[in-house]
Amino acid sequence: SIRQVKEKDGTTNPSIYKAIYLFARKKAAINALFAVINASASYVGPYLITDFVNFLTEKESRGVKSGYLLSLGFLCAKMVETIAQRQWIFGARQLGLRLRAALISHIYKKGLHLSSRSRQSHSGGEIMNYMSVDVQRITDFVWYVNVIWMLPIQISLAVFILHTNLGLGSLAALAATLAVMTLNIPLTKIQKRYQTKIMDAKDNRMKATSEILKNMRTLKLQSWDSEFFKRIESLRSVEYGWLLKSLRQAAFSAFIFWGSPTFISVITFWTCMFLGIELTAGRVLSAFATFRMLQDPIFSLPDLLNVMAQGKVSVDRIASFLKKEEIQHDVIEYVSKEKTEFDVVIERGRFSWDPETTIPTLDEIELKVKRGMKVAICGSVGSGKTSILSGILGEIYKQSGNVKISGTKAYVPQSAWILTGNIRDNITFGKEFDEDKYEKTVEACALKKDFELFSGGDLTEIGERGINMSGGQKQRIQIARAVYQDADIYLFDDPFSAVDAHTGTHLFKECLMGILKEKTILFVTHQVEFLPAADLILVNDA
Structure with missing residues (x-):
């Protein structure tokens, strides 16, 4: 793909983003289709709950046939949801493995063609980091990319179901959901900065460790092992410090978003009570089921933004390496x-x-x-x-x-x-x-x-x-x-x-x-x- 982009654009430094897009677009489009079907089918259940509760309360007047039809609707929706989910998950894993193999192959080939000056600025430990850590983070993003297509559909359907059952109360639910999601913006910026620092610290540690292991015999003969052990420990402590900050920030994000469904439920029901909207058993059960379904986009959004931040850093690092000077x-x-x-x-x-x-x-x-x-x-x-x-x-x-x-x-x-x-x-x-x-x-x-x-x-x-x-x-x-x-x-x-x-x-x-x-x-x-x-x-x- 990189070669195709190079030939098409007539440039010596092709965009790795464009190459990844050309490599993954067909399979990613099929995965996106299954992900959209999965997201749509998952909201059929909450939508039908009100009708099902009404059927149970008015069973004698409505007849058994409508109950069978509702049950069949629940069953068919769940089957479609499950099959579509398995397909996009399998497709994402498959695409991730293919992209991983392609990136590792390009990094390896690039390492063989680096000029002497480029080799001085990239040790074997750094190149191994590109192949293991950075490539893994990019393949993780391939898994999460389907969440991008599912999020708007999930939120739109949730608001539609809530509006059907609660009327104007759905606007309060939408406002609360958007407020919780907006908190991701500053948190993601902080997480991206932490990830950059973590990768820099990891590179320095891997480079020093690789050099020490290569020259271990000399270090032992000169009794320098304790001195260099302290150097490794100091580099590790720097990396540990950034990891600790990143995990603390992740814990804070988790605390906010695990509590968000309860927060949204309270805001929505208070608004309904203030507006005088009647809360029947069917409406409340449907709303609770919808809030439960809303947990997925709310929980996945911080992970998605975190993976996007990590993936962006890793793609830029690999792109920088692939643009290094080669031998003629x-x-x-x-x-x-x-x-x-x-x-x-x-x-x-x-x-x-x-x-x-x-x-x-x-x-x-x-x-x-x-x-x-x-x-x-x-x-x-x-x-x-x-x-x-x-x-x-x-x-x-x-x-x-x-x-x-x-x-x-x-x-x-x-x-x-x-x-x-x-x-x-x-x-x-x-x-x-x-x-x-x-x-x-x-x-x-x-x-x-x-x-x-x-x-x-x-x-x-x-x-x-x-x-x-x-x-x-x-x-x-x-x-x-x-x-x-x-x-x-x-x-x-x-x-x-x-x-x-x-x-x-x-x-x-x-x-x-x-x-x-x-x-x-x-x-x-x-x-x-x-x-x-x-x-x-x-x-x-x-």
Whole structure:
């Protein structure tokens, strides 16, 4: 839906409100129809009560047939009400689940395409908050949206029934009902402000908690755990304070609205007594039944306004996230292998991590790598070695120049990324298991001895973020993952930094110069002993 809005409006930042409307309008319209039928049928009972009481008092003169017809009317109205209610409730749940899946999918895809600058302002904890808390609040609104169509019908029918039975007394009931509902306006504004504060406090707590959990080993080694525990407690106390204020305000709203039916009844009957309107048994019972039916719109209105306030805040937060800057999608030009002998070409490349700066990270880069070449990239720390690989991947902002790639790419970053699961799944990474290819990959990446040490071999479960693996093991697993993908171009960012000299030599000879000897490889390294084997050496000078 967001893509459709983007194409239709010709804008890079489509309205999420319009996208949600286009996504949900058909199903929401069907749900609204059932909700209106449900609201209308629910007032048939209170409307017929007066006639039913009159029939009981005048049973001999009116005959049994009219009693049967009244009973049939009660039964049919209740059946229609129940069936319609089940349908709109089921439809609302179904639509909520579909909208939830769509929003989570868009947030996830957006997270994959965020630029480096956008990633700095959104931690993993914040993005998880969008997927869990904010999306849930939007789906809650889908449930309550049908109350918007039901409220005017319920109030109109209630006033009609009261006017039929009590005459001008119904105006007092309407005035009392509107007065109670008007109290929602200031209460909703306060609740909206509280919800904004709660979500900000929750984001700060989740961000701090996520960072602490990622660096728990360092905190334990330095005995900083108690200090950071106090920080988490202070952030939690701020969130607790706003939650307490929100709940107090909700309790005050509940007190007012639970007492509202009694208040409306007293006002209405006092008005009838003042105007001299006769209160018969049938009229009083019908009025009480109508007041009972009025409880639903009165009770649901504060919840509706509260959910609307929460939903508005959550939609704005998600909309703000979805409008964040992305990596450039047209930065790389892909060329077929038949049209060129070069796998990687950079012409007059000008790259920068900050798109707004006038001083680029890399300037006037000229690079042509033929198919099958081995290119070593070396230089001092911070000289831009990783930035060259990022330019080939399209992860860094390209200010000018051309980047042409011929073939598929596989990238091995400096810090190992490990998927929770077993070792084999981390290496195959969704590809079909080929035993011969797998064994060659494991042997080339020096993982055979490691598998012998593990009780489950390559089926050993890896803890979250590879917590039960050493740095060298995690590095070799991600190298094996890249090798198993059988790409055309391999980008290694200092692959030997986490392994010892002997293992590094084995990886270079058996992996880079062995199993990948036919592939195009660009590798960043500080080990000068590997440079003579390279076909081209790039030296970055900071």
